[in-house]
Amino acid sequence: GENVEQHPSTLSVQEGDSAVIKCTYSDSASNYFPWYKQELGKRPQLIIDIRSNVGEKKDQRIAVTLNKTAKHFSLHITETQPEDSAVYFCAASRYGGATNKLIFGTGTLLAVQP
Amino acid sequence: GAGVSQSPRYKVAKRGQDVALRCDPISGHVSLFWYQQALGQGPEFLTYFQNEAQLDKSGLPSDRFFAERPEGSVSTLKIQRTQQEDSAVYLCASTTPRDRVYTGELFFGEGSRLTVL
Numbered sequence: 500g501e502n503v504e505q506h507p508s509t510l511s512v513q514e515g516d517s518a519v520i521k522c523t524y525s526d527s528a529s530n531y532f533p534w535y536k537q538e539l540g541k542r543p544q545l546i547i548d549i550r551s552n553v554g555e556k557k558d559q560r561i562a563v564t565l566n567k568t569a570k571h572f573s574l575h576i577t578e579t580q581p582e583d584s585a586v587y588f589c590a591a592s593r594y595g596g597a598t599n600k601l602i603f604g605t606g607t608l609l610a611v612q613p
Numbered sequence: 614g615a616g617v618s619q620s621p622r623y624k625v626a627k628r629g630q631d632v633a634l635r636c637d638p639i640s641g642h643v644s645l646f647w648y649q650q651a652l653g654q655g656p657e658f659l660t661y662f663q664n665e666a667q668l669d670k671s672g673l674p675s676d677r678f679f680a681e682r683p684e685g686s687v688s689t690l691k692i693q694r695t696q697q698e699d700s701a702v703y704l705c706a707s708t709t710p711r712d713r714v715y716t717g718e719l720f721f722g723e724g725s726r727l728t729v730l
Contacts, residue, residue, distance in 0.1 A: 505655075531717050542617075542704070542721040543656065550717075588655050592717075598669045599708075599715060600646065603655035 501526040503591050505604030512579050513612050520574045520607045522589035531594035532565060532572045533601065538585045546587075547574070550594065579611045615639075617722035619705050625728045626695045634690045634725040638707030646719065647680055647690050648704040656704055662688060695729045702726045 502525040512518050524532075533548035549556045549563045549572065556563050560579075565572040576583055586608050590601040618637040626632050638645050644663055648656035649672075658672040664685035673680070677696075682688040692699055703726075706719040 503655075533717060540723075542723045543719075544721070545718045548717055590655075594717060595715075598661045598663075599644070599717070600658050600661055600669060601656075601719060602658065603648075605655045606653070 501529055501591055501602040503589060503602050503604040505589050505607060507607060508605065509608045509610070511610045511612060514579060514581060516579055518574075518576045518579055518583070518609055518611075520587055520589070520609070522572050522574075522591075522604050524570050524572070524591040524602075526591065526593070527570065528593050529591040531592045531599075532563070533590050534561075534563060534574050535588045535590065535603075536585045537588065537606075543588060576609075579609075581611050581613050584609055584611045617705055617707055617720050619703075619722035619725050621725055622723065623726050623728075625730065627730055628695060628697060630695050630729075631691065631693045632695055632727060634692075634703050634705075634727070636688045636690070636705030636707075636722060638686065638688070638705070639710075639720055640686075641710045642707035642720075643685075643710070644708045644715070645682060645688050646706045646708075647688070648706065649674075650702045650704055650724070652701070659690070659703075692727070695727075697729050700727055700729045 530551035535543040537543040562575045589604040647659040650656045661669040662682040677693045679691045702724040704724045706721045
């Protein structure tokens, strides 16, 4: 089955700096890669996703890149703000498969220092 | 409803007790997932329903875990004879309104935090 690894587990940056979180996946049939943000004690919420037919997607200060050959994908947050502080989870799935179940990484705790 | 609702939000059980966790998905959502999130970890897949059919239960850790969605709406996750290792947040997520295409986004509830003493 699919296995998703995520690094780093914690990341501390100064406000205004960029943050990068990296994930690798094992199942070459995975074709959908979302990122979820989870604030302390809150529900995970989708912030951006990418499908395997594109290499990069941007939405304001966040972007995701995908390297299918290497089975890597990354989240980039520019001009970080204190409200970006949260745990970020990457995930992978076979979009259009029998269940579309997401396999999550272990999470990255991002702390943005004012 | 406006979002996925889970109850109870917090549950403390003595080891060996049975517990039942409820999920009210977004109205009309066809697909429903249960995930287990241990402290400091990512959500781990437990089971998946499409309407009332349980299509995937490969993530249920033991036969003490049982889930149902008899009318294709509300779902219940039941854990029998709870053990300390069952302590976690149990997240429910729903997606895909009827007659719509799956977009990929899961809508999560805030979870039920289970503590087994």
